[in-house]
Amino acid sequence: MWRIVSGVVLLPNSLMYHGAMGANADELDGFTVTMVGLPLLTLGIGLVIAAPRLAKVLGREFAIRNLAYVDVEFVAQYDRETTRQIRRTVALALPLLLAILLTIDGGTGPKMMVFAAVAVLFTIESGLRLHRAGREFTPTPGRPVLARPRSVGITDYLSRTALCCYVSQALTASLLLAAVLSSIDQGGTGALISALILTLVAMLNPLQFHILVNRPQQAVDAAHLYFQDAWRADELRTMAMWLAIPTWLCAEEYVSTTDLSPVLAGALLVSGVVTIFSFFWDALQVLAGHLWFRKRLWPMLAPRQVLLPGDPIPTAGQQ
Amino acid sequence: MITLDPASPVPPYEQVRAQLADQINGRELVAGTRLPTVRRLASDLGLAINTVARAYRELETSGLVETRGRAGTFVSGSGVEQEARAAAHAYLERIRTLGLDAVDSVRLLQGLLDQKAPR
Numbered sequence: 001m002w003r004i005v006s007g008v009v010l011l012p013n014s015l016m017y018h019g020a021m022g023a024n025a026d027e028l029d030g031f032t033v034t035m036v037g038l039p040l041l042t043l044g045i046g047l048v049i050a051a052p053r054l055a056k057v058l059g060r061e062f063a064i065r066n067l068a069y070v071d072v073e074f075v076a077q078y079d080r081e082t083t084r085q086i087r088r089t090v091a092l093a094l095p096l097l098l099a100i101l102l103t104i105d106g107g108t109g110p111k112m113m114v115f116a117a118v119a120v121l122f123t124i125e126s127g128l129r130l131h132r133a134g135r136e137f138t139p140t141p142g143r144p145v146l147a148r149p150r151s152v153g154i155t156d157y158l159s160r161t162a163l164c165c166y167v168s169q170a171l172t173a174s175l176l177l178a179a180v181l182s183s184i185d186q187g188g189t190g191a192l193i194s195a196l197i198l199t200l201v202a203m204l205n206p207l208q209f210h211i212l213v214n215r216p217q218q219a220v221d222a223a224h225l226y227f228q229d230a231w232r233a234d235e236l237r238t239m240a241m242w243l244a245i246p247t248w249l250c251a252e253e254y255v256s257t258t259d260l261s262p263v264l265a266g267a268l269l270v271s272g273v274v275t276i277f278s279f280f281w282d283a284l285q286v287l288a289g290h291l292w293f294r295k296r297l298w299p300m301l302a303p304r305q306v307l308l309p310g311d312p313i314p315t316a317g318q319q
Numbered sequence: 320m321i322t323l324d325p326a327s328p329v330p331p332y333e334q335v336r337a338q339l340a341d342q343i344n345g346r347e348l349v350a351g352t353r354l355p356t357v358r359r360l361a362s363d364l365g366l367a368i369n370t371v372a373r374a375y376r377e378l379e380t381s382g383l384v385e386t387r388g389r390a391g392t393f394v395s396g397s398g399v400e401q402e403a404r405a406a407a408h409a410y411l412e413r414i415r416t417l418g419l420d421a422v423d424s425v426r427l428l429q430g431l432l433d434q435k436a437p438r
Contacts, residue, residue, distance in 0.1 A: 147321045149342055149390065151353045216362030233329065298383035313320050 037098050044094035048087050054084035066230035066291060067225045071309050074137045081136050085129070092121045108257040109190020115246040115253070116194035119201045123208075123240030128295035129235065130211050137228055139220040141260075146219045152297065154209045161285065165278040169247050170202035172271040176251050179264050190255060198247055205243070212236060225308040226298060233293040237282065244279040248272045275303040323364045331366050335374040343383045343394050344408045354384060354392045 045055065060076050063070050070078055099114045139145065155163070177195040184192065212235060219225035251272035255265050294301065301314065307313075321338045323331060342348045354375070355363070361371040363422055376382045385395040396404065414424040 141365070144325065145323050145364050147355070147360055149321050149339060149348055151355045151359070195365060217358060218363055220366060225320075244324065293414070 010046055010118050010171055016142075017096070021230050031084070038102075040094065040097055044090045047090045051083045051086040051090075052079065053087055055079045058082050058086075062230070063236065065286065065289075065308050066234070067294070067304065068227045068230040069306055069312055070227055071224065071306050073278075074224075081132075083270070087130070088229045092125055093118075096121065108253060109188045109194075111238060111253050112194035112250045115188045115249045116197040118246040119243050120135045120197055122239075123201050123204060126208055126239050126242070130208060130215075130308045137224070138218050139224065143220050146225055148217075148225070149298070152213060154213050154236070156296040157213065157293050158209075158237050159285065160281060161282040162237055165244055165275055166202075166205055166241075168271055168274040168278060169243050170199075170205070171270065172251050172275050173198035175264070175268045175271055176254060178248075179254060179258070179260055179268055182264065183258055183260060187258055190261055191258075194250055195254075198243075198250060201243060202247075205239070208239065209236060221309055222311060223309045226307050229293050230291075233291075237286070244275050321360075321364070323366070328343060331364075332370045332373045332377075335360070335364070335366075336377050339378055340372065340381070340383055343378075344405055346402070346405055348394050350396045352394045352396050354394070356391060 033177070056079060059070065059075070059082060062068070096114060096118050099117070100111075124294075158166075173195065177199050179193045180195040212232065216227060217228045217232075219228060251268050256261075257269050301307070322334060323334055329337075330367060339348070339354070348354075357368055357371045357375060360366075361368045364371070375384065375386070379386060379392075382395060384392050385390045410428075411424070413426070419427070
């Protein structure tokens with residue numbers, strides 16, 4: 001869900017930015033920037049204030065979309081985590097969106113650095129969330145606990161499309177670095193630093209995934225474990241968003257403003273398009289109800305079945 | 320799933336061992352399935368690492384799982400072996416229901432094998 005919300009904020013801004021690129025630079029005066037920046041600022045402040053209420057709405061949406069039951073015991077914790085995430089996201093996104101607007105007239109280097117900064121800040125934000133991973137919804141001690149008898153991996157939570165997004169994002173970052181190095185005199189230091197940052201962030205992804213997937217999951221019953229699986233799958237997909245969009249924007253910016261060899265430019269554009277396409281395709285699949293983690297970790301559940309607290313886990317023969 | 324009941328008189332390691340053994344014998348966990356690491360399962364169930372390690376050790380002693388160093392612990396055997404084990408398990412259950420003891424059941428089995436052995 002966060003991908004949709006953030007896409008609503010980020011993508012129109014990038015389109016606006018690209019539209020502004022075509023405009024005469026003289027027309028982008030302080031008044032124009034203020035007229036665009038003020039609503040953004042108002043929106044950001046509004047989101048921070050309304051975060052608790054928005055968290056409840058998002059919580060209901062999460063439960064419906066993932067066919068998960070969030071027990072009353074964990075609703076407060078869920079709302080608290082979601083509120084925290086909303087406020088952190090706004091606090092990180094808003095200054096960067098304003099920076100994007102303010103660097104419209106700038107060179108390729110500054111623009112790319114702003115996009116790369118998005119990836120860095122949200123990687124840091126993901127890292128802060130990892131710090132609490134596995135402890136968000138712990139049960140009270142002394143109650144029966146449930147555990148999965150087999151080990152899980154990243155492929156149990158992320159679909160092939162989502163994994164393709166990550167792989168193509170890493171490829172795009174690497175190609176961008178190669179392109180910048182091959183035309184270092186054109187892009188300058190800013191482009192080089194941005195490409196290095198995006199490549200490093202892409203290399204950090206597998207480590208973050210490994211940490212998140214291997215964090216413990218204490219659950220009192222099947223419904224609780226299922227809810228935690230849904231939460232974890234959502235976290236992993238959210239990480240993809242903050243890397244896919246800045247990477248694509250950087251690649252597009254560099255290709256459109258630099259004289260590269262056709263092969264390198266083509267590879268960079270194709271890779272960037274695959275990144276964005278797989279990101280949105282995965283989002284659409286999730287919205288359409290194709291839950292990868294449910295298929296991999298809960299194949300014994302009937303279609304549209306919602307596990308309630310205390311429900312036994314059906315075996316394959318009971319479906 | 321493995322369920323741990325803190326109020327049960329059965330020791331935790333035995334609860335874990337028995338449930339894993341049942342799932343392996345019942346083919347809910349097929350040969351080659353990787354079990355959670357000792358540390359992970361202990362964290363998930365809120366147990367000490369040594370408790371889970373003991374359960375894994377006893378499963379390994381009974382031949383149900385095998386440890387492959389740093390790769391982890393896996394359900395042992397090929398598909399054929401696991402199916403044979405499941406059949407043997409079902410046979411033993413049936414024998415117990417009929418009230419026969421272990422000696423009689425082995426003698427019965429040996430007699431059948433001798434009849435079917437190629438001459």
